[in-house]
Amino acid sequence: MTATLDNKSDDLQPEPGQTIELHTDPSLPPVGLRQKPKWTPLSIALWIGIALIGALGWVMIAIVRGDEVNSIWFVAAAVGTFLIGYRFYSRFIERKLLKPDDRRATPAEILDNGKDFEPTDRRVLFGHHFAAIAGAGPLVGPVLAAQMGYLPGTMWIIFGVIVAGAVQDYLVLFFSMRRRGRSLGQMAREELGRFGGVAALIATLLIMAIILAVLALVVVNALAESPWGVFSIAMTIPIALFMGVYLRFLRPGRITEVSLIGVALLLLAIVSGGWVAETAWGVDIFTLDKVTIAWALIIYGFVASILPVWLLLAPRDYLSTFMKIGTILLLAVGIVIAQPVVQMPAVTEFAFNGQGPAFAGALFPFLFITIACGALSGFHSLIASGTTPKLIEKETQTRVIGYGGMLVESFVAIMALVAAITLDRSLYFAMNASAALTGGTAEGAAEFVNGLGAIGGQGVTADQLTAAAAAVGEESLVSRTGGAPTLAVGISNILNQIWQGSDLRAFWYHFAIMFEALFILTTVDAGTRVARFMLSDTLGNVNKRFRDPSWRIGAWISSIIVVAGWGSILIMGVTDPLGGINTLFPLFGIANQLLAAIALAVCVAIVCKKGLVKWVWIPGIPLVIDAIVTLTASYQKIFSPLPTLGYWAQNGTYREALANGETSLGAATSVEAMEAVVRNTTVQGTLSIIFATLVIIVLATAIWVSVRAVRAGGEKDTESDVEPSRMYAPVSLVATTEEKAVQKLWADRSK
Amino acid sequence: MGGQVEVSGATAAHGGTRASAAIGAIARAARGLRWYVRELMGDSRYERYVAHLAATHPGAPVPTERQFWRDRHAEEDANPSSRCC
Structure with a gap:
């Protein structure tokens, strides 16, 4: 059962079991296929099986718990949930919000120069994109977060990536691809205006400094x-x-x-x-x-x-x-x-009292800040805009590369967590x-x-x-x-x-x-x-x-x-009498999550301008979660009266002690060390204030731009002009039978 | 390699055809892995560039592989790309 769509026909979505051929030129084979699989008893059984495996994993780690949880259940919960999230939620986002169209040529096809713009096989590009987004962040964050027990971290990594991290990567990749591979900074300037754009630029530079130092x-x-x-x-x-x-x-x-x-x-x-x-x-x-x-x-x-x-x-x-x-x-x-046995309890008291030794602060918001990259990484938006979108062959491939790539990264975070909690x-x-x-x-x-x-x-x-x-x-x-x-x-x-x-x-x-x-x-x-x-x-x-x-x-x-x-932040960290990592890592997390807030704010503005306000909750929910987390964390770091948590409270305690002529306080055993604490907390507190101010500016600009766009019933699109595609490539990593047949048509044609 | 597989298949009846099918599958997997690693690491980049030039600018001067990589690194020097944290 097939249908065809040419360049001028309206959009049409396939019925279950149907294949729609997309054509831009009658003399060419189809440039894309739209397929919707039919539910067969076998595929229903397969998905029920996947759901059961995931559910069993969750039951074992969240409800049964027990003294000796086998780490294999973490793998089961993660893989089962990721597959369901990919199959259903990312497909939903594709259908309702992004609507990729393989009749449109991608920047790689239009601007192909054999170098930075070049249609690249989707499986190879998946590897490239993953290698570019995978870094030390998702390895380190979950390890530190393990002090709160294994359950909060596992839940945020797995659910966070499905509703937040993978969504951000997918949307930014898609929007950048529709704009000839523009960078996040350029998109921020275009969508949020000059002021928001400058705030985004300063934020990005400061964020880089903090991230490199940590x-x-x-x-x-x-x-x-x-x-x-x-x-x-x-x-x-x-x-x-x-x-x-x-x-x-x-x-x-x-x-x-x-x-x-x-x-x-x-x-x-x-x-x-x-x-x-x-x-x-x-x-x-x-x-x-x-x-x-x-x-x-x-x-x-x-x-x-x-x-x-x-x-x-x-x-x-x-x-x-x-x-x-x-x-x-x-x-x-x-x-x-090895299936190592978990040693850490499901939840420790540090999740509530905020007095954990690895970093201070309670589960909300500091678990989210610390895990950062494993569930939502602002830094990915720099890769998903600029590099990867210039190499994509077909618009529909953004789903597997953007959303799918982040799921794999998140799986790495789960493995890092397992390594830490089995110690x-x-x-x-x-x-x-x-x-x-x-x-x-x-x-x-x-x-x-x-x-x-x-x-x-x-x-x-x-x-x-x-x-x-x-x-x-x-x-x-x-x-x-x-x-x-x-x-x-x-x-x-x-x-x-x-x-x-x-x-x-x-x-x-x-x-x-x-x-x-x-x-x-x-x-x-x-x-x-x-x-x-x-x-x-x-x-x-x-x-x-x-x-x-x-x-x-x-x-x-x-x-x-x-x-x-x-370098100066690094030296500050290594000489910090109070420890270094425990005071600086929260800044790293806040910086990273702030970048994510900027990226998601740009996505919200784009969605509103496109007149798709009905679906604005797709980037909106992660943006709200991220903004609440980042701002609460900043608030506590700036205003908390507890010296272990608030930078300025710590600063005040040491200033007062110095003024009283004391020569040692807590871990600082000399006047120089006490002065170092005063200096370090001043820098850290000031950076927190700058970060929080920048988030508020970017968020306010995004809300203002979005409301204006919604009132006007949508605004002029910033997408590049449509050009008809003249090439074909399958959608997912593994090609379907119909897709292989079309690939053969193109291969025969070029002979 | 294909030739060898057929010879062994012809000499050893049923078991042989099964063995030759297995060898064929392994050979295909090995070729696929080699292709993937070369593409991912960038070994084949120059070949693709030459093919690209031939298709889009026939007759344009083709740089040597050495020169191609020099130009490419010079471009990366002028326009760095980020890695993730």
Whole structure:
């Protein structure tokens, strides 16, 4: 049963079991197919099965609970719920709101230049898009959020991504594609006007600075006092340089070949790190304190951002893609084989009293702020606009790439959560409490954990903590905050069970640290470059020469400003007497969620202008959730009278103590340390105020623009002109029989 | 490889055809994996660019692979793209 639609016919949706052929030129085969599957007993049974698996997973983790929850139920709940969300909710959004039309040519088809605009196979583009959106955020956030128990985090990651994160990615990708691949910043200026656009630009720059600083802080905390880690991460630089030279001069274009060589060298670097850490000279040279590593990262970030792309950034990007996809697959297999038992309770008292050691604040709003990227990531809107939309073959493919890609990212977040909650609880809290609480010693950590009561687990001794560190080849794991080391211990426990009989925990721990550090360093490098260009562009308003990318001095000045921005926050974090991660991570989350608010506000404005106000709740619900969360968190960070939570309350306490002539207070044991607390809280409090103000400006502008558009019954579209498509590609990752037949028609035609 | 598969299929009756079908499936999967990795990592980018030039600008000078990658990296230098956190 088929029907045809030509370029002029009205829109028509297929009946169940029907295929509609889309034509733009009578002499060409169809440029698209619209199909609606018929419900057969088999497909009904399949979906009931999927629903039952998901439901069973939820029943086991949320209702049965028990003492020994098997982590496989997390996989079941996630996969079942994601498949249903993808099949039904994303399809609903496609039908009602976006209405993609494969008769319209995509920017990749219209502007095809074989380079940045190029129709790219959907399966390959899915991989590219996923590699670009997957970063350290969804790995670190869920690990920290585990202090509130496994259930709140799991629920927000799984339901949050379906109603918020994947929706944002899908909508931004689609709207950008309809506008020739415009960036989020350009769309904000067009939709929200000049004022909203400038607020969005400033917000983006500040957000980049915070995000780069916190990611760098995660690396510093993972490498401090770890000669093994420092050696193997340092080796990635010569390895990347070698790969760059190989590709430039020896064998251009042999990327897979050089990446395989690079990965082999990387594994060698991890193994030899263990040897080096056993020698006296190795320990002497590579045992570095936090401040030294922070300065090394700052210098590295500056040099890397002004070196040519081919020498360092591009080769490390290849390594990072390989490691990312490889490790994620390995971890998924590991969880299914090892099926580790969950150690963390479903909900801990930290969810309510807000006194958790990893970060302060109660479940609402700080769980949402901390998980950030795993459920909703503002940063994705920068990838979903600008890069990916220029490569899409057909409009209908945005669903699998935008919505589907984010579901996979969220699955990675669930795996990170599983790695953290299957750790021994005592060890988890000993690692994630700041040195201000543990004193940085195994004895202090044991005392702290045992003082937590039931949450801390069975109780622990200093010897047990030291033994746990020795098992992964480290001197100490106490106060290894930042999430990365905790995740690495979790991953090493899981992967170690794949090959039973041999203890490879030390290798897997450093393998996991390498995997995280690699893409954090890539993000730091690439982020510094992007921020530098945004800054150069802005400075171009003052002096036109800044707009010329070949003016090296201008590039250096902009780079120095950007690196100084994130570098100073990083130094502040590593020298913070109160801990660093626990005070800065909330700012990271707030910054990321603010970017999501900007992206969703732009989507709301676009939907209202299109006259689709009936469906404005699709981006509206996540926007409202996100705005409430971000603003409440900002409010508490600014106005809370509790010193552990409110930046200014902390600031006031220390000012008063200094004024009274006291020489120590809490974790700050000297006047200098107390002054540092005053300084740091001033910076953090000021940033919170700026962020909150920017969100309010962007939201107010978006509401004003939307109301105006709704009153006028819609506004002029900002979409690019329609051009008829003259190519064909299937909709989903796997082509249907009818789609394969059409592919064959096109293939025969080109012969 | 296809030739070898047929020979073994012809010599060993039923079991052979099943084996040859299995070998064929493995070969197809291996080819698919190779294609995917090359596309994802970018090995085939130059070939695609040459094909693109031939289709859209026949007769235009075709850069060498070395030059193609130099130009491409120069463009990335001038217009960086972001990675996610």
